[in-house]
Amino acid sequence: MSIRDEQKEQRRQLIIDKAIELFAKKGYADTKIGDIAKAADMSVGLMFHYFESKEELFAEIVRSGATATNTPLNMNFENPFDYFEGFLKMLLKYACEQPKVLYLFVIMSQIQCGGVPESVKEIAAQTNQIDQSAEIIEAGQKYGYFREGDPYLLAFSFWSSIQGIMTHLAFNHQLIENGRIPEADWILDIIRGEKR
Amino acid sequence: MSIRDEQKEQRRQLIIDKAIELFAKKGYADTKIGDIAKAADMSVGLMFHYFESKEELFAEIVRSGATATNTPLNMNFENPFDYFEGFLKMLLKYACEQPKVLYLFVIMSQIQCGGVPESVKEIAAQTNQIDQSAEIIEAGQKYGYFREGDPYLLAFSFWSSIQGIMTHLAFNHQLIENGRIPEADWILDIIRGEKR
DNA sequence: TATAATATTGAATATAAATTCAATGAATTT
DNA sequence: AAATTCATTGAATTTATATTCAATATTATA
Numbered sequence: 001m002s003i004r005d006e007q008k009e010q011r012r013q014l015i016i017d018k019a020i021e022l023f024a025k026k027g028y029a030d031t032k033i034g035d036i037a038k039a040a041d042m043s044v045g046l047m048f049h050y051f052e053s054k055e056e057l058f059a060e061i062v063r064s065g066a067t068a069t070n071t072p073l074n075m076n077f078e079n080p081f082d083y084f085e086g087f088l089k090m091l092l093k094y095a096c097e098q099p100k101v102l103y104l105f106v107i108m109s110q111i112q113c114g115g116v117p118e119s120v121k122e123i124a125a126q127t128n129q130i131d132q133s134a135e136i137i138e139a140g141q142k143y144g145y146f147r148e149g150d151p152y153l154l155a156f157s158f159w160s161s162i163q164g165i166m167t168h169l170a171f172n173h174q175l176i177e178n179g180r181i182p183e184a185d186w187i188l189d190i191i192r193g194e195k196r
Numbered sequence: 197m198s199i200r201d202e203q204k205e206q207r208r209q210l211i212i213d214k215a216i217e218l219f220a221k222k223g224y225a226d227t228k229i230g231d232i233a234k235a236a237d238m239s240v241g242l243m244f245h246y247f248e249s250k251e252e253l254f255a256e257i258v259r260s261g262a263t264a265t266n267t268p269l270n271m272n273f274e275n276p277f278d279y280f281e282g283f284l285k286m287l288l289k290y291a292c293e294q295p296k297v298l299y300l301f302v303i304m305s306q307i308q309c310g311g312v313p314e315s316v317k318e319i320a321a322q323t324n325q326i327d328q329s330a331e332i333i334e335a336g337q338k339y340g341y342f343r344e345g346d347p348y349l350l351a352f353s354f355w356s357s358i359q360g361i362m363t364h365l366a367f368n369h370q371l372i373e374n375g376r377i378p379e380a381d382w383i384l385d386i387i388r389g390e391k392r
Numbered sequence: 393t394a395t396a397a398t399a400t401t402g403a404a405t406a407t408a409a410a411t412t413c414a415a416t417g418a419a420t421t422t
Numbered sequence: 423a424a425a426t427t428c429a430t431t432g433a434a435t436t437t438a439t440a441t442t443c444a445a446t447a448t449t450a451t452a
Binding site for chain 1: 226306379
Binding site: 004007008011042043044045046049 | 427428429430431432433
């Protein structure tokens with residue numbers, strides 16, 4: 001790759017990093033291209049040299065967010081409850097090691113909000129954690145791995161709590177600066193069944 | 197009140213009702229004045245005869261939402277955990293009796309989203325359930341009424357779950373058409389301490 | 393019925409933000 | 423160093439909506 005290509009790549013990455021921070025803090029609708037340009041210290045017009053549109057920039061971020069929030073999925077588990085337990089632990093570890101992941105998590109949790117283009121909502125819908133979790137919970141309830149109740153609501157509650165933690169950590173960075181991974185086992189009690 | 201005043205009031209209420217439904221379904225940013233006008237079967241221009249602006253219409257709805265979601269607060273309780281238990285039960289009963297409350301709940305949960313004017317966020321901030329609950333939880337943890345853990349996160353999780361239920365009910369009306377109030381005691385386990 | 397007040401419309405205007413573009417500067421290649 | 427390609431800017435354009443307004447219809451009051 002030529003020097004110019006490398007610099008272009010770095011510049012793109014700079015824009016993406018600044019955009020991630022702004023989108024996480026203010027949401028898609030309230031983050032103006034001008035805000036991102038200012039944060040990346042360049043003119044508004046130049047943004048369009050690097051990205052086709054605000055929507056496409058956001059879409060790229062959401063794609064990487066979908067990957068990041070699914071990363072812990074590549075793991076083995078004995079039973080479905082252990083799967084959630086392992087997922088949660090890995091997620092927290094991963095997020096604390098790479099604070100950018102925290103921002104991505106916040107962004108992913110905002111996608112169903114107003115002002116977000118339909119095309120981006122579709123990207124996120126493909127990796128919808130809640131629906132996937134609800135299926136696993138429904139199947140596991142028969143064996144007592146999970147408590148009784150509407151599987152969708154249990155999954156929703158579980159993921160909302162994770163998002164709450166992630167958002168909390170994202171904007172209270174001092175909580176993880178010592179490298180300790182926050183305690184969050186209580187989240188598992190939301191779904192825990194009597195066999196667990 | 198004159199006939200005209202009454203009709204004006206009814207027309208305002210019609211707009212508000214249609215707007216509540218649309219705001220709940222699509223969010224503030226994605227609901228255009230034209231959408232509301234169409235739903236209320238009137239011209240866009242006429243909307244401004246009844247409401248100063250889209251923002252003011254929304255603000256009025258949010259104000260009524262703040263009242264509605266706080267209504268169950270007027271009650272007695274023995275200890276702080278019972279307070280949450282009673283609140284939850286009353287809320288569910290109230291919401292199922294008046295389905296409009298469900299929409300208001302959905303709207304209240306969207307206010308921190310992007311595209312919502314600052315002035316409206318401030319209205320909602322005044323009745324912030326999470327912060328209020330966090331204080332109660334923190335105080336009650338000393339006596340074992342609530343589980344250990346970050347009080348803010350516990351409160352966040354508790355309220356997220358309630359919002360999940362409310363949203364679920366709002367858009368799956370058949371779940372309450374038989375008049376039965378849905379079972380949701382598991383939400384209390386999120387915050388329950390060993391003394392409860 | 394005549395007059396005044398209010399309701400309603402559709403077209404014109406305002407606004408804010410994204411996007412395009414022509415011109416310029418800087419770097420790379422020949 | 424001349425020519426070519428890419429980076430950058432700031433100003434002009436577009437676009438999508440909210441908002442205003444002059445004109446008209448409807449209803450209430452005298």
